[in-house]
Amino acid sequence: MIAARRPVQARLFDRSRLPDPLTFYPAELGALHGRGVWRSALCPFHKDSRPSLRVNVQTGAFRCMVCGASGGDVLAFQMQRYGLPFAAAAKAVGAWNEGHHV
Numbered sequence: 001m002i003a004a005r006r007p008v009q010a011r012l013f014d015r016s017r018l019p020d021p022l023t024f025y026p027a028e029l030g031a032l033h034g035r036g037v038w039r040s041a042l043c044p045f046h047k048d049s050r051p052s053l054r055v056n057v058q059t060g061a062f063r064c065m066v067c068g069a070s071g072g073d074v075l076a077f078q079m080q081r082y083g084l085p086f087a088a089a090a091k092a093v094g095a096w097n098e099g100h101h102v
Contacts, residue, residue, distance in 0.1 A: 012087075017095040021060035024074045024093070028081070029053070044081055045069040 025041065026032055032039035033051050037058050040051035046067040053069070055062045060073035071077055078089040090096040 012097050013090050014095050014097050017097075018060070018074055019093055021055065021074055022057040024060070025055045025057065025062075025077075028077070029055075032057070043067060043069065 025039075029041040029044065032041050032055065034040050038054050038056055041053045041055060042048045042051055043053035043064040043066065045053075045064055046069075048066065052066040053062060053064045060075075060077070061071065062077055063070040069080060071080060074093060075086075075089055075095065078084060078093050079086065082089070082092070084092065087096065091098070
């Protein structure tokens with residue numbers, strides 16, 4: 001029986017190398033407001049004067065309560081904020097094994 005091979009993109013992406021949301025979001029957005037798992041920040045997806053972006057510092061999920069931008073992790077945030085395709089965003093956040101070939 002021959003084992004199915006994963007697509008090259010799946011082999012190069014390493015989810016365990018995604019940055020910690022508690023470190024990633026303050027670096028991207030500045031100060032996070034509030035306590036607990038969900039914190040607030042100014043939304044970079046629209047002109048924001050009051051913190052309307054909610055970020056989950058455990059999972060990396062985010063959602064803007066004004067413009068509706070949302071995603072499930074820091075990779076989705078990177079893709080949306082900078083208009084990057086999956087591989088480029090994964091490389092930008094350090095979750096791409098460029099030299100790893102299986």
